[in-house]
Amino acid sequence: MSLEVAFFDLGSTLIYAKDPxxxxxxxxxxxxxxxxxxxxxPVDSQTFYDEFGTxxxxxxxxxxxxxxxxxxxxxxxxxxxxxxxxxxxxPVLRAALDxxxxxxxxxxxxxxxxxxxxxxxxxxxxxxxxxxNASDDANVxxxxxxxxxxxxxxxxxxxxxxxxxxxxxxxxxxxxxYFKIQPEQAVMIGxxxxxxxxxxxxxxxxxxxxxxxxxxxxxxxxxxxxxxxLSNLKDLPVLMESIQSNC
Numbered sequence: 146m147s148l149e150v151a152f153f154d155l156g157s158t159l160i161y162a163k164d165p166x167x168x169x170x171x172x173x174x175x176x177x178x179x180x181x182x183x184x185x186x187p188v189d190s191q192t193f194y195d196e197f198g199t200x201x202x203x204x205x206x207x208x209x210x211x212x213x214x215x216x217x218x219x220x221x222x223x224x225x226x227x228x229x230x231x232x233x234x235x236p237v238l239r240a241a242l243d244x245x246x247x248x249x250x251x252x253x254x255x256x257x258x259x260x261x262x263x264x265x266x267x268x269x270x271x272x273x274x275x276x277x278n279a280s281d282d283a284n285v286x287x288x289x290x291x292x293x294x295x296x297x298x299x300x301x302x303x304x305x306x307x308x309x310x311x312x313x314x315x316x317x318x319x320x321x322x323y324f325k326i327q328p329e330q331a332v333m334i335g336x337x338x339x340x341x342x343x344x345x346x347x348x349x350x351x352x353x354x355x356x357x358x359x360x361x362x363x364x365x366x367x368x369x370x371x372x373x374x375l376s377n378l379k380d381l382p383v384l385m386e387s388i389q390s391n392c
Contacts, residue, residue: 154335157358173248212313312344
């Protein structure tokens, strides 16, 4: 079978974080708390997240290990319920999260070779899909538009929207079903071995590991083996031609 579709991860693959996250998470927390306070919820940033540090820390601390996505909306609702505020209107929770994400979005930037690579793949005749692990679907969709990625993608799915995180087969199967293709007709490009590469390998999708923002094993040994390794995106079109010729 010939290759037809290239699936991409988003964070640390097409976009990257410029500055260290901890101080940004603190500022994001402050904006979230301001919205809650304006809605009459007497919380403060000094004590609200005393168990975790920040709300984002709380999200990661409580995230499921069975690849079920617990969204930031659910995490915020759970934290507030635990503080005795169980009946906050959903629009207030959404506004608080939007305020938080308005800060964190400022630390993401598109890779210089992202759009040129996507354009080259489209010119080669490939269809493109995005499979992103994310705590909030709206935040991902915003960034897809913010960085001009939308015109290149036929399909964007997040774990927040479907409820399942990579490497679970279900999120990959949803993407394959959308394009009506077999796993052998797709590649997956991402920076995370335990999500992008493992998930693709389990499905029979050709896995391509992008290493420039990846967490590299200290000893250099890979427990999860990608089928191809690139340090950047700009070399992807040539690699795709090579893979295609061997199909």
